[in-house]
Amino acid sequence: MFKEDLKTIKFAAIICVVCSLILSTTVALLKERQDDNVELDRMTNVLKAFGQPITNYDGKPLNKEEVDGIFAEHIEEIIVDKESGDILEGKTSIDLSHKERKAKTSKDRTMLPLYQWIEDGKVTQYAFPISGSGLWSILYGYLAVDGSLTKFQGITFYKHKETPGMGAEIVKPWFQDQFRGKVFFKDGQLKRFEVKREGASPEDPHAVSGISAATMTGNGINVFINRDLAFYERYFSKIRGKEGVRDG
Amino acid sequence: MAKMKQIILDPLSDNNPITIQVLGICSALAVTIKMETAFVMALALTCVLTCSNFIISTLRNVIPHKIRMIVEMMVIASLVILADNVLKAYMYDISRQLSIFVGLIITNCIVMGRAEAFALQNPPRTSLIDGLGNGLGYSIVLIIVASIREILGSGTWYDIRVMPSFYEGNGLVMLAPGAFIIIGLLIWVQRSVIKKFEND
Numbered sequence: 001m002f003k004e005d006l007k008t009i010k011f012a013a014i015i016c017v018v019c020s021l022i023l024s025t026t027v028a029l030l031k032e033r034q035d036d037n038v039e040l041d042r043m044t045n046v047l048k049a050f051g052q053p054i055t056n057y058d059g060k061p062l063n064k065e066e067v068d069g070i071f072a073e074h075i076e077e078i079i080v081d082k083e084s085g086d087i088l089e090g091k092t093s094i095d096l097s098h099k100e101r102k103a104k105t106s107k108d109r110t111m112l113p114l115y116q117w118i119e120d121g122k123v124t125q126y127a128f129p130i131s132g133s134g135l136w137s138i139l140y141g142y143l144a145v146d147g148s149l150t151k152f153q154g155i156t157f158y159k160h161k162e163t164p165g166m167g168a169e170i171v172k173p174w175f176q177d178q179f180r181g182k183v184f185f186k187d188g189q190l191k192r193f194e195v196k197r198e199g200a201s202p203e204d205p206h207a208v209s210g211i212s213a214a215t216m217t218g219n220g221i222n223v224f225i226n227r228d229l230a231f232y233e234r235y236f237s238k239i240r241g242k243e244g245v246r247d248g
Numbered sequence: 249m250a251k252m253k254q255i256i257l258d259p260l261s262d263n264n265p266i267t268i269q270v271l272g273i274c275s276a277l278a279v280t281i282k283m284e285t286a287f288v289m290a291l292a293l294t295c296v297l298t299c300s301n302f303i304i305s306t307l308r309n310v311i312p313h314k315i316r317m318i319v320e321m322m323v324i325a326s327l328v329i330l331a332d333n334v335l336k337a338y339m340y341d342i343s344r345q346l347s348i349f350v351g352l353i354i355t356n357c358i359v360m361g362r363a364e365a366f367a368l369q370n371p372p373r374t375s376l377i378d379g380l381g382n383g384l385g386y387s388i389v390l391i392i393v394a395s396i397r398e399i400l401g402s403g404t405w406y407d408i409r410v411m412p413s414f415y416e417g418n419g420l421v422m423l424a425p426g427a428f429i430i431i432g433l434l435i436w437v438q439r440s441v442i443k444k445f446e447n448d
Contacts, residue, residue, distance in 0.1 A: 026333055033338070
């Protein structure tokens with residue numbers, strides 16, 4: 001009897017080791033390629049937040065070279081100090097420490113990356129990463145605002161683990177398109193923005209309709225979108241109304 | 249040879265895993281909005297099923313009986329994680345659209361069912377054929393359902409426009425209830441054709 005059990009345990013151990021070896025080897029081999037895909041997707045989402053087409057003339061998704069090209073031509077990245085709201089001159093996200101780059105939300109960052117869309121030498125839009133807890137996972141996305149720093153231009157989410165058909169609807173155009181043109185700054189102060197569970201009228205300048213059966217995901221967005229806007233406002237308040245910033 | 253032919257053809261129609269055995273319905277409903285996702289899902293399941301049947305059948309005489317289900321799960325789960333990682337590396341967009349459903353192949357009743365019902369009693373070669381046959385049986389149904397849903401829902405087939413430009417997509421077939429109705433009708437039609445009825 002004892003001999004029989006020992007055999008069972010031995011077999012289980014061997015199978016575990018073999019399976020884990022095969023899996024870890026494949027994951028290690030494919031990791032680089034997967035990371036490239038994730039990075040391209042992240043950059044594509046920055047473009048999408050800026051309202052740029054993310055397909056080329058054939059209707060195919062942009063490849064790495066095309067995305068890099070647009071970034072080089074139009075996008076300038078700056079780093080803002082979270083406490084003071086000052087620009088850290090000459091820095092980009094490559095200069096940030098490992099800890100800063102791996103930070104999951106702006107709460108854990110001391111320096112905030114900001115993308116500027118440059119058209120004819122002028123900044124016409126800004127975009128920055130937004131992230132925070134949804135229902136099952138942290139949602140990662142980008143929010144773009146117009147040059148006058150009062151309205152949203154676009155929002156995207158590129159990473160999440162919400163339920164398909166429910167919380168995962170945040171990636172769908174019907175949800176994201178609602179954000180365009182909503183006002184987050186009026187009469188000299190930030191306005192609280194809301195994803196409304198009961199639905200919002202398209203005319204409401206400070207709210208969008210939530211997703212049915214995904215109230216928690218919407219509540220999560222409410223928390224982090226307002227928090228992240230408040231952090232970036234420390235910088236925006238310095239440049240708002242200055243020369244070079246046009247009315248939207 | 250005739251037996252082999254029987255093993256591969258049987259699950260395509262007379263013993264189809266979805267329409268006759270009604271297994272693996274969850275993913276059949278979830279990933280059939282478009283041909284592209286349905287095709288990749290069908291491919292992933294067929295690969296996993298064929299390999300898992302082969303591996304489990306090869307090990308069938310050494311697997312201790314007490315832990316045979318755990319071992320089957322181990323083999324299937326490893327294969328699925330492998331497939332998921334390959335998709336993430338080489339077909340990133342599709343793997344995102346399939347989201348959790350590739351991972352859920354682990355719990356797809358067809359895979360576990362064939363391991364238990366066939367691979368444990370049969371030699372590797374016939375098990376491999378059986379896995380392939382059942383994978384194809386699943387694939388056929390997925391492709392039929394996805395074709396109907398994509399053509400009626402979006403007016404396209406494999407992203408190529410087939411309906412006239414004034415055709416407005418039918419929203420119902422794009423939703424889960426639409427898939428339920430289509431699969432239901434498919435089961436009805438198929439059972440009437442092959443004259444298989446449940447008698448009790």
